[in-house]
Amino acid sequence: MRKLFLLIPLVVGLMACSAETVKTSSNLGEKTPNMTVSTIDYKQKSEIIDRIKSPESVLSILIQKMESEWPTLFTVKTEEELFQKYSFISWHILPEARSRLQKNLATLHPEYQEYIKLLREGVLPAKEYTVTNISIDKYSSESITVTAQYELLLQNGQIKNIKVSMTGDTNFEKFNQRFNTSEGELLPDPATKEEENVRDFIFSVLTTDEVRKLTLEELFRLFEH
Known part of the structure; x- marks a missing residue:
């Protein structure tokens, strides 16, 4: 999908924004979110995105x-x-x-x-x-x-x-015949439920422009690895 190319600048930009916010908060003596996790819950990440994603x-x-x-x-x-x-x-x-x-x-x-x-x-x-x-x-x-x-x-x-x-x-893989949606590497079919959750998360992120609505803690939760 063409939108795979948008993932890197999106993630980098948001992480840079988050890092700056953390720095500012630290200067004010505020506690930053806990970044230590044992596993990555991509289903939870997708739920965060779905909460803010515009249906339009x-x-x-x-x-x-x-x-x-x-x-x-x-x-x-x-x-x-x-x-x-x-x-x-x-x-x-x-x-x-x-x-x-x-x-x-x-x-x-x-x-x-x-x-x-x-x-x-x-x-x-x-x-x-x-x-x-x-x-x-x-x-x-x-x-x-x-x-x-x-x-x-x-x-x-x-x-x-x-x-x-x-x-x-609404399926961005097709979108419209005038528009190219085939650039980038296609994601493989998921072999496990976890792989399916990862794929759903990626598509959720790449089809929303309202990530700015997330709280700082949700941003960390979204992009932690």
Whole structure:
């Protein structure tokens, strides 16, 4: 999964934050949490994450993509710039992933083909863009569909409206065909209950952006080893 790459900076950043907090607390004479444990309880770690995880994590990603990132495609000036920006937005970061994206542009990325056509015809780049509306068309435990409407001010002063709909599966291994979720090493199938708990913990951490809600003691419990 692509999100495996996010684990290292997340853990390092939180541990650095925790270390700084401990240092400050020590200066104030406060007692720091006990770090001595005999075994690692990953089930307990997952329960901590589940308590703070927003049920709208997939929705948040879709809205952020369509509100802030997607409309920037309308203002690029060259086909190369369009490909570079689209690669980043759709999580095709590594050279191998970009090569795979290039091969699949014609079949899996219909909007991209339309933007290339508009760019070649001189309709794009737009002078300005405005996000006029974002609606949630579907929300279930399996998938979420969001539609965004954009108003483009073209170089000749005319107005062009574009609508984009995107569905995200709550299973991040699939998410959406436009987005690359295959980078990194796949986690092996768990052979034991403990291995399953470890895997569930990793996925729980990597699919939440609300770790900041944890207390200092919970942070230590989360990342102790």
